Structure formats: C-alpha cells, structure tokens
Amino acid sequence: MNTAALRAVAVFLLTLCVVAGGPAWAGHRGGNEVVIGGAISMTGQYAEPAGRQVNSIKLWVDDVNGRGGLLGHRIALRLLDDKSDTQTAIKLYEKLITEDKVDLVLCPYSSGITEAVANVTERYKMPLVAYGASASTIWEKGRRYIFNIVSVAENFQKGSVHLAKQVGVTKLAIISQDSLFPRQAAKGAKDWAKKLGMDVVLEENYPPKQMDFTALLQKVKAAGAEAIISNSYFADAAAQLRQMREQSLNFKLYSSTVGPALPNFAEQLGPTAEYILGFSLWEPLPAVFGYPGMKEFIDAYEKRYHEKPNYHAGSAYGALQVTEAAVKKAGGFDGEKLREAMATIEVTTIFGRYKVDAKGMNEHEGITFQILRGQRRVVWPEKWAETKAELPMPEWSKR
Amino acid sequence: MERSEVRRLYALALFLLGAYALPFLVGASQGTVHLNERWLGNLATVVVGGLMQGGVYAMFAVGLTLIFGVMRIINAAHGEMVMMGAYLTWVCFFYLGLDPLLSMVLTLPVAFLFGVAVQKLLLNAAVGAPELTGLLITFGLGLVMIYTAELIFTTDFRTIPYAPGTVRLTSTIAVGRNRLVSFVLAVVISMAVFLFLKLTRLGKAVRATALNAEVALVCGINVRRIYLVTTGLAAALAAAGGALVSIQFGFNPETGVVYTLQAFAIIILGGRGHYVGALIGGVMLAVLENLVSLMVPNGTAMVELAAYGLMIAVLLIRPGGLMGVKEG
Numbered sequence: 248m249n250t251a252a253l254r255a256v257a258v259f260l261l262t263l264c265v266v267a268g269g270p271a272w273a274g275h276r277g278g279n280e281v282v283i284g285g286a287i288s289m290t291g292q293y294a295e296p297a298g299r300q301v302n303s304i305k306l307w308v309d310d311v312n313g314r315g316g317l318l319g320h321r322i323a324l325r326l327l328d329d330k331s332d333t334q335t336a337i338k339l340y341e342k343l344i345t346e347d348k349v350d351l352v353l354c355p356y357s358s359g360i361t362e363a364v365a366n367v368t369e370r371y372k373m374p375l376v377a378y379g380a381s382a383s384t385i386w387e388k389g390r391r392y393i394f395n396i397v398s399v400a401e402n403f404q405k406g407s408v409h410l411a412k413q414v415g416v417t418k419l420a421i422i423s424q425d426s427l428f429p430r431q432a433a434k435g436a437k438d439w440a441k442k443l444g445m446d447v448v449l450e451e452n453y454p455p456k457q458m459d460f461t462a463l464l465q466k467v468k469a470a471g472a473e474a475i476i477s478n479s480y481f482a483d484a485a486a487q488l489r490q491m492r493e494q495s496l497n498f499k500l501y502s503s504t505v506g507p508a509l510p511n512f513a514e515q516l517g518p519t520a521e522y523i524l525g526f527s528l529w530e531p532l533p534a535v536f537g538y539p540g541m542k543e544f545i546d547a548y549e550k551r552y553h554e555k556p557n558y559h560a561g562s563a564y565g566a567l568q569v570t571e572a573a574v575k576k577a578g579g580f581d582g583e584k585l586r587e588a589m590a591t592i593e594v595t596t597i598f599g600r601y602k603v604d605a606k607g608m609n610e611h612e613g614i615t616f617q618i619l620r621g622q623r624r625v626v627w628p629e630k631w632a633e634t635k636a637e638l639p640m641p642e643w644s645k646r
Numbered sequence: 647m648e649r650s651e652v653r654r655l656y657a658l659a660l661f662l663l664g665a666y667a668l669p670f671l672v673g674a675s676q677g678t679v680h681l682n683e684r685w686l687g688n689l690a691t692v693v694v695g696g697l698m699q700g701g702v703y704a705m706f707a708v709g710l711t712l713i714f715g716v717m718r719i720i721n722a723a724h725g726e727m728v729m730m731g732a733y734l735t736w737v738c739f740f741y742l743g744l745d746p747l748l749s750m751v752l753t754l755p756v757a758f759l760f761g762v763a764v765q766k767l768l769l770n771a772a773v774g775a776p777e778l779t780g781l782l783i784t785f786g787l788g789l790v791m792i793y794t795a796e797l798i799f800t801t802d803f804r805t806i807p808y809a810p811g812t813v814r815l816t817s818t819i820a821v822g823r824n825r826l827v828s829f830v831l832a833v834v835i836s837m838a839v840f841l842f843l844k845l846t847r848l849g850k851a852v853r854a855t856a857l858n859a860e861v862a863l864v865c866g867i868n869v870r871r872i873y874l875v876t877t878g879l880a881a882a883l884a885a886a887g888g889a890l891v892s893i894q895f896g897f898n899p900e901t902g903v904v905y906t907l908q909a910f911a912i913i914i915l916g917g918r919g920h921y922v923g924a925l926i927g928g929v930m931l932a933v934l935e936n937l938v939s940l941m942v943p944n945g946t947a948m949v950e951l952a953a954y955g956l957m958i959a960v961l962l963i964r965p966g967g968l969m970g971v972k973e974g
Contacts, residue, residue: 453949457949461936462695462936462938463940468688492822515896
C-alpha cells in the first residue's frame with residue numbers, strides 16, 4: 248500500500264470517528280437553545296404527503312427563530328427519516344427522547360405510524376399534537392399525551408352525504424377499499440346517511456389490488472342506488488369512474504375520499520373526473536376561510552417551495568402553532584404542564600380552530616369540493632362554498 | 647390416453663362446473679339472482695366484461711410464460727416491465743401528444759430493445775443455473791426499475807385522460823371501447839405468438855430450444871440469438887399490457903408487483919409455458935371474479951379468495967395447469 252492510499256484510509260477512519268461521534272455531541276446545547284425532534288417519512292410510500300409536512304416544519308422553525316425564538320430560546324431542529332416504516336419510527340423516537348433528550352417531539356405521518364409512536368411518547372410523558380393521523384381509534388384507548396388537529400375519518404364523507412340529501416337522493420351505495428381508513432370513513436358515511444333518513448342499499452368492500460369494478464358497479468345499479476359514496480384512493484377511484492363511463496352507468500352523485508384531493512387527479516383523468524365530489528381538510532383559500540395569518544403562511548410557503556401548500560402542509564403548520572401557544576401558556580417545556588395546556592387551550596391557527604374534547608380530539612371541519620372544469624371548487628359547507636354544487640351529475644351521453 | 651388421466655379430466659370438468667355454479671347457488675339462496683330481463687342483462691354485461699378483462703390479464707401473462715417456457719426463468723421483473731410500458735405511453739401522450747394505442751408503434755420497439763439488453767447483460771448468466779438464480783436476478787432488476795422510476799416520475803399516481811367510448815353490443819350489454827380493443831389485441835397477439843412458434847422457422851427454433859437447448863445447439867440453432875428474441879418479445883408484450891393499463895387504471899412505480907402476481911397466477915392456472923393456456927387462464931380468472939362479485943353478498947371482498955382457490959384446486963387435480971403437459 249502506498250502513502251497516498253494509507254492517507255486516504257486514515258482520512259476515512261477519522262471521518263467515521265467524527266460521524267459516529269456526531270449524535271453524542273448533538274445532545275449538548277447552548278444555554279439558550281431548545282431541541283425539537285421528530286421522525287417523519289422523507290422516503291418510502293408516504294414521502295409525498297409527509298414531505299409537504301417537512302416543508303411546513305422547517306418554515307415554522309425559521310419563523311419562530313426569526314421572531315426571537317420560543318420563550319426566548321433558539322430552536323434547534325432534529326428531524327430524522329423513518330422511511331415510512333413503523334419499526335424504524337419507534338426506534339428513532341426512543342433514541343430522540345432518551346439519547347438526544349429533545350425538549351419537544353414532532354409527529355410522524357399516517358395513522359398507523361402515529362399510533363405506534365404514541366405508545367413511546369406516552370411512556371415518556373411527552374405531549375404532542377398529531378397532524379397526520381385521522382383514525383379515531385388512536386384516541387379511543389385512553390392515551391393522555393396525544394392530541395389531534397385534523398378531522399376524523401368518519402367525517403370525510405359528511406359533506407357528500409348532505410349534498411346527496413339536498414339533491415333528493417334516497418338510496419345510497421357505499422363501496423370501500425378493504426383497509427383501516429376507508430372502512431372508518433364508510434362507517435361514518437353510513438351513520439350520516441341514517442341520520443339524514445337515507446337508505447344504504449349496498450355496502451361492499453373490495454381488495455386494495457382490485458382493478459375491475461364492472462361487476463361491482465352493475466351490482467350497485469341493480470340494487471337501485473342513485474349515488475355512490477366511494478372510500479377510495481387514486482387508482483381505484485380512477486378505475487371506478489372510467490368503468491362507469493364505459494358502461495354508461497349514470498348516478499346522481501359520486502364521491503371519493505382521497506383520490507380527487509391529490510393534486511393531479513383532475514388533470515390526469517380529464518373529462519371523466521368532472522362533477523365528482525372529493526374531500527379536503529383545508530385548502531389554501533384565505534378569502535374563503537379568513538383564518539388569521541393564513542395569507543402570510545401561504546405566501547411564505549409558496550415563495551420558499553414554489554408551490555401552494557396543500558392540506559398536509561397546512562395541518563402541520565397549524566399543529567405547530569398550537570404547540571407554540573401551549574408552550575407559552577405552560578411557561579416552559581415540562582411535559583405535565585404542557586399536556587395540561589394542550590388539553591385546555593383554545594386557539595385559532597392558519598388551519599382553523601383548535602379545542603380538544605376529553606379524549607384529545609379536535610373538531611376540525613373539513614370541506615367538500617367538486618371538480619368543475621378541471622378545478623376543485625368548495626361546495627360544502629355552505630358558509631365556505633365558493634360555488635353551488637352542480638348536481639345531479641349530467642349523464643355520460645350528454646357530456 | 648391413460649385411464650387415470652381421463653379420470654382426472656372428468657374430475658377437472660366436474661370441479662369447474664361446480665366452481666362456476668357456486669356463485670349462482672349462493673346468489674339464489676341470498677335472493678340476488680332474478681330471472682328477469684334486466685338482471686340477465688347485468689349478468690351478460692358482467693360475463694362479457696370478465697372476458698374482456700381476461701384478455702388484458704392474458705396480455706401480461708403471455709410474456710411471462712414465454713420467458714419461462716424457453717429459459718425456465720421466472721421473470722420477477724415482469725410487472726415492472728408492464729409499468730415501464732405504462733410510463734412510456736404516458737410520456738408519449740403528455741410530451742409528444744400521441745394516442746395511447748398508436749404510441750405502441752414507438753414504445754414496443756423500445757421495450758423490445760430493453761428486453762434484448764436485459765438478456766445480454768443479466769439473464770444470460772442465469773440460463774441453465776438453478777431456478778433461484780434467475781428469480782433473484784430479475785427481482786433485483788425489478789427493484790432497480792422501481793426506484794429509477796421513482797427518481798424520474800416521483801411516487802405520484804398517473805393515468806392518461808382517455809375518455810373511453812361505449813360500444814353497445816345489445817340494448818342491455820355495454821362494453822368500453824378500450825376494453826374491446828384490448829381484448830382483440832390480446833387475442834391477436836397471443837394467437838400470433840402461438841402461430842409464430844408453430845409455423846415459422848425461428849419459432850420452431852425457439853420451441854426446439856425450449857425442449858432441449860443443448861440438442862438445439864448441436865442442430866445448428868443459434869441459441870443465444872433465440873434467447874435475445876424471446877426476452878425482447880416478452881418485454882414488448884409487457885409494454886403492450888402497460889399501454890392498456892395506462893388508459894384503464896392509475897399507476898405509480900410501485901404498482902408493477904400487482905401485475906407480476908396476476909400474470910403468475912394466470913400462467914400457473916393455464917399451464918406454464920403454454921400460450922393459449924395463458925389466454926384461457928386469464929379469461930377464466932376474470933369471469934369467475936366477476937360472477938362472485940356480482941352475486942355473492944360483499945363478494946367483491948372475496949374475489950381474491952375465489953381466484954386463488956380456483957388456482958390451487960386446479961393444480962391439485964392437474965399439477966401442470968389446465969393446458970399443461972404432464973410433469974415428468
């Protein structure tokens with residue numbers, strides 16, 4: 248081995264020492280610094296929505312530091328990647344809390360990962376406001392240190408069911424992908440239909456891989472349903488709409504939970520997506536909602552990331568505003584006092600009003616939109632409607 | 647034909663009759679079967695729809711069965727090749743403004759060359775090696791394809807704004823035009839591959855290689871070239887399937903695995919290495935899935951149970967698959 252090679256090896260080994268030593272030094276902080284840490288999905292299947300939340304987290308940290316910090320402390324952010332994997336998330340939170348001794352914890356993304364992480368944060372009595380979890384089951388197990396800011400899955404179809412009632416639908420079909428979140432949404436839709444006096448003539452689940460809905464759609468029609476409430480994502484909602492069109496099956500209303508809210512659904516599906524309903528927790532429309540600071544947030548976000556914030560970005564920023572207000576109310580970072588503050592505080596963020604019930608759940612109100620001429624337009628609730636819903640949907644042959 | 651084999655064929659016929667009658671029986675007991683014109687129209691639509699869907703399934707499967715038949719390699723990256731076809735079509739549509747079906751003129755040769763490259767660089771090493779080697783190599787290839795696609799296209803879902811027109815076969819039976827086209831394409835391609843293998847010189851060489859590569863080599867067949875053609879053809883078939891996926895469903899880089907599984911189930915059912923078997927297997931699976939979905943209460947949740955149940959039962963009665971040769 249020549250000298251150059253030896254030197255290269257030496258440099259490599261030194262680098263290793265520095266890198267390995269890194270985390271040990273990270274625990275150290277100046278007297279005037281607080282460490283806020285969390286793990287969120289920067290890669291893997293949740294990278295798209297969670298990445299938007301990472302954007303908001305970074306924006307918030309810089310905003311607060313720009314205003315002179317949290318209770319006068321500069322925030323040091325320690326953000327890790329859980330790779331969209333529950334086990335990794337659990338390990339990282341253990342490490343953040345016990346080794347890095349963070350003062351405050353951030354939330355992961357998705358109901359599944361959030362529920363797993365909640366067990367860790369609960370054990371160490373670290374309170375947090377969840378911005379990426381909507382399965383109500385998380386708050387039904389007596390946990391004390393986790394709060395939520397978004398709507399529960401059961402309310403995702405609330406607006407669509409109300410709109411169905413308005414256009415005189417009496418018979419509904421509810422079809423859902425066979426997994427936790429869509430099933431919860433289906434349960435909610437059924438309850439709302441019952442409250443409004445409508446008949447659910449068919450309720451059916453399909454496997455996540457299902458591509459052919461010919462038979463299911465025929466069954467829906469044969470059952471006499473006038474509207475379809477579909478608890479679906481992108482691929483399945485797209486296939487259902489296409490096959491409705493192929494077979495010329497006309498319904499007064501079609502609503503899907505997640506698919507249409509994804510930014511490129513309307514563009515990629517074109518005319519087939521027209522007139523359908525979708526749900527969103529929030530839209531970047533300050534003129535409609537009028538929450539304080541909303542316009543400033545949207546402008547700052549757009550300037551930094553060159554796109555408008557979506558509801559994932561909005562919910563993360565809103566939850567961090569709640570956290571900030573709670574820290575101020577508690578006057579410090581003590582877990583017990585902070586928990587008390589998060590449980591009792593009432594505050595209006597850029598995402599809406601936050602005030603939790605005894606279980607720790609916020610009653611956030613989402614919006615129902617309709618895709619009209621390629622644009623998502625808010626049609627429900629009435630107080631926020633940008634336009635009147637164009638229902639019943641025109642027949643395929645008349646488009 | 648030996649007596650035991652005849653007996654097995656009877657058993658198979660009886661079983662299939664039972665399997666397809668079961669949804670009707672369940673439906674009749676649950677009151678979802680009505681013998682009026684409207685319901686019969688529904689039934690006919692669903693059966694025709696299954697037939698058409700089966701054609702698309704078969705399109706995926708023919709390519710997989712081709713590689714297996716000739717080289718005894720299970721191509722675990724087959725679904726990713728379908729996905730590649732879908733993205734190629736998508737790019738042609740959004741950047742070149744080409745019609746999704748017309749763009750096959752462009753995408754199939756590209757896919758063929760991709761297949762040739764894969765054979766040259768990767769699969770040649772796996773021919774003749776234990777079956778696990780080919781499986782691992784293609785599995786790795788599939789992962790590389792998924793993450794490359796994620797780098798270029800992100801994990802966002804895509805589809806093509808292709809508004810399917812309706813073809814009315816009778817007053818009650820309506821089918822999407824794209825499905826009809828898909829089905830015709832699948833039948834034509836499966837038949838063309840079948841005839842190519844039966845009648846042409848190159849096709850006979852492929853079959854000879856499939857039967858025994860060493861003897862084929864001794865007879866003066868350029869076996870390496872046959873392998874190149876086979877994988878190229880299989881990749882092109884996958885890409886054709888991908889074009890049909892792009893106009894019917896949504897896709898992202900990770901959806902390929904669904905198509906691998908689907909194709910695998912079909913070739914096992916139809917008979918490994920059998921081309922018409924793939925078509926029959928695809929149609930049988932799709933029609934059964936549709937019948938269960940239509941008549942059994944909450945049946946759509948059980949379509950996978952029905953499909954894989956059918957597959958396992960057929961294999962128990964006839965291990966080589968429906969059209970398969972007896973395994974020796």
